[in-house]
Amino acid sequence: MSENLMDKVVSLCKRRGFIFQSSEIYGGLSNTWDYGPFGVELKNNLKRAWWRSSVHEREDIFGMDAAILMHPKAWEASGHVKNFFDLKSDCKSCKKRFKTADLKDKAKCPECAGLLTEARPFNLMFATHQGPVEEEGNLIYLRPETAQGMFVNFLNILDSRHPKLPFGLAQIGKAFRNEITPGNFTFRTREFEQMEIEYFTHPSNADKTLEEWIDYRFSWYLGLGMKNENLRKRPHSNDELAHYAKACTDIEYNFPFGWSELEGIANRTDFDLKQHSEVSGKDMRYFDDATKERFYPYIIEPSGGVDRSVLAFLVDAYHEEKVKDDLRVVLRLHNDLAPTKAAVLPLLRNRPEIVELAKKISGDLKKSFVCAYDDTGAIGKLYRRQDEVGTIYCVTVDVQSLEDKQVTVRDRDTMLQERISIEKLKEYLIEKLETVL
Numbered sequence: 001m002s003e004n005l006m007d008k009v010v011s012l013c014k015r016r017g018f019i020f021q022s023s024e025i026y027g028g029l030s031n032t033w034d035y036g037p038f039g040v041e042l043k044n045n046l047k048r049a050w051w052r053s054s055v056h057e058r059e060d061i062f063g064m065d066a067a068i069l070m071h072p073k074a075w076e077a078s079g080h081v082k083n084f085f086d087l088k089s090d091c092k093s094c095k096k097r098f099k100t101a102d103l104k105d106k107a108k109c110p111e112c113a114g115l116l117t118e119a120r121p122f123n124l125m126f127a128t129h130q131g132p133v134e135e136e137g138n139l140i141y142l143r144p145e146t147a148q149g150m151f152v153n154f155l156n157i158l159d160s161r162h163p164k165l166p167f168g169l170a171q172i173g174k175a176f177r178n179e180i181t182p183g184n185f186t187f188r189t190r191e192f193e194q195m196e197i198e199y200f201t202h203p204s205n206a207d208k209t210l211e212e213w214i215d216y217r218f219s220w221y222l223g224l225g226m227k228n229e230n231l232r233k234r235p236h237s238n239d240e241l242a243h244y245a246k247a248c249t250d251i252e253y254n255f256p257f258g259w260s261e262l263e264g265i266a267n268r269t270d271f272d273l274k275q276h277s278e279v280s281g282k283d284m285r286y287f288d289d290a291t292k293e294r295f296y297p298y299i300i301e302p303s304g305g306v307d308r309s310v311l312a313f314l315v316d317a318y319h320e321e322k323v324k325d326d327l328r329v330v331l332r333l334h335n336d337l338a339p340t341k342a343a344v345l346p347l348l349r350n351r352p353e354i355v356e357l358a359k360k361i362s363g364d365l366k367k368s369f370v371c372a373y374d375d376t377g378a379i380g381k382l383y384r385r386q387d388e389v390g391t392i393y394c395v396t397v398d399v400q401s402l403e404d405k406q407v408t409v410r411d412r413d414t415m416l417q418e419r420i421s422i423e424k425l426k427e428y429l430i431e432k433l434e435t436v437l
Contacts, residue, residue, distance in 0.1 A: 006256035009314050010185055012329070016389050018042065018314070019186060031179075031189050033307075038389050041339035041370065043193075043310050047172050049336045050195045050304075053220055054170045061168040061197065062161060066149025068174060069130070072140055077279035078148050078272065079243065080125060080141075087119040088180050099180045124177045126190075142176040147301060149173075150198045151272045154284055165286060165297060166209065168199035172306065184257050186307045193306035198299050200286070203270065206246075206298035210267045214249050217263055217302050221251065221309075225334035226316050230254040231262075244271035251304075253312040262312055263304030270296035313337060317390065323415075331390035332413055335433050340391040341369040342429055345382045347398040349375040358397040361407065361422060365395075368426055369433070387412060393429060 013019040017036035021028040035043055055063045075081050087100035093114025100106065100119040109116055126142040143149070150169040157169060172195050179190055201209045214233060221231055236248040248266035252259045273296045277284040285294045317333045335341070344362040346354045355375060362373040372391065374382050379396060386394050396408040406419045409428070420428050 004256075005315065005318065006185065008320075009256075009311075009318055012318070012331075012388060013039065013314070016385075018389075031183060032191060033186050033189065038339040039310070042313070042333070042337060042390075043306060045337045045339065046309055046313065047193075047195065047306060049224060050220075051170070051172065053223075054195075054197060060163075060166060061170050061199075062157060062163070064150055064153065064169050064171045065173065066146065066153065066171060068143050069140055070143060070148060070152070073279055074148050074152055074276070075125065075141055077275040078151075079275070080144060088122040089116040089119050091116055097180060122178075122180060124179065126176045126178050143174075144177050145175050145303075146171045146173045146194045146196045147198060147272070147303070150196070151276055151299075152280075154200075154273060154276075155282065158286070165288070166199060166201035166205065168197050170195075170197045172196075184255070184260075186311050187255065187257075187260065189307060192308075194303060195306055195309075196301065196303045198301055200297035200299055203295070203298045206267055206269070206300065209300050210247060210249075210265065213300050213302050214251075214265045217265055217304070218251055221262070221312075224313070224337060225332075226253075226313065230312075230316055232259065234259075242266070244268050253308075253316075255312065255315060260308075262308055263302060265300070265302045268299040268301050270298055272299060273297065326384075328384065328387060330387045330412065333390040335392060338390045338392050339370065340372045340386070340389060341433055342393040342395055343372040343374055343382070343386045343391045344395045344397065345373075345379060345386075346375050347379055347396055351399070353402060354397055354399065357401060361395065361397065361425065365426060365429070368430060383410065392433065395425065 016038060018039035020034045020036055022032035022034045023029045051063070055061050088097055089100045089103065089106070090097050091109035091112065091114045094109060094112045096109065096111055098110070103110065106119070107116055108114070125144050127139055128142065129138045130140045131138050150171055157163065172193065174191065175194050176191055179188060199209065199213065218231065218233060222228060230253055232252050234250045234252050236250070241248055246267040246269050248264055250261045251263045251265070253262045273284045284296070286297050287294045313333065314331070317331045319330045319332050321328050321330070342365055344358050344365065346358040348354050358375070359373060362371055365371040374385070377385070383394055390412070392412050394410040396410065398408065401407050401422070405422050407422055407425060408417050409420050410417045
């Protein structure tokens, strides 16, 4: 993929209301992004698809929504206070800051060739204070991951739901990391959203369970229309594993800026429950009624980024083609992900009876799925606008519709058109969409 594609996707996101620069009227806040009308629909559809496959379609996973703020000792137990840092180097000349691991020459600035300071640790957690007085005793952190909220609730789940191993917890939520060098649009940001599962299993089954989850998560992206050639699995080498992990495999996407992580699936062993047991003084072992064994389960963690996935699906769906002398841009998003399923367009906006019928049809369709009404341009322009935002079907109401009670339905990907009875339109579209609406 070319960098030019990235520029086109970024331009489309701004032009059509997917993603905006945060605080843009004040010059923007670097690497912080707001999701516009179509962007938030796409993002919510993605999260809904993940939740459906991870929670609703399974019997062994329970949903959660833990608080962003946690007791400071939770981050001591997890190792984040001592171990969650990057090394940074500052340029003595231009004063720019760099992540040391990204530097080819650890002594010279890649921007101005000035001398760099020695590498220093930089903790990635955002610190704040609880209460009106800023004292060290009130220091807390914005969570850098959603995982710990699930670990500290392990006993609560056992007591309230009484699950048998293996079982998992799932959560979608915000996380915050004070990254030194964020960038590549929404790929790496300081505020982001995660989709995480913590799957608890017997230690003897952990290796097999890890492989099952790698395959399951890889298939999820393919099932939502992502091109197979743009996805790959990359196992971590021993020297890049996190301190708590026995093994980890990344699902990577071939972005315009290169292969990069969409999701990591790790075997976290029993590290987390042991640590929280030790620091909290609570026995967090699992008791197996059948074997009378008490032990710490191993944890398999599929952890994906919502924002990264949205970006990957946008890039993957972006398509250009020549139609006569015109360049047609289409977002070929999967039915489950498309922000708008159908758009109702009156052919003549100066004919009140056509506009009235179109609005009536649109209002009826809105009760079943996301539908738009648009009469702000000529029909050809309206088609192009809907193509760019990924709308799957366009429904055109014309003069003939007043007589034969039929409308023209246009398919986004094929541009084929079909006359359908207004009475059967909703049923027709729902069957065509084949999606959970």
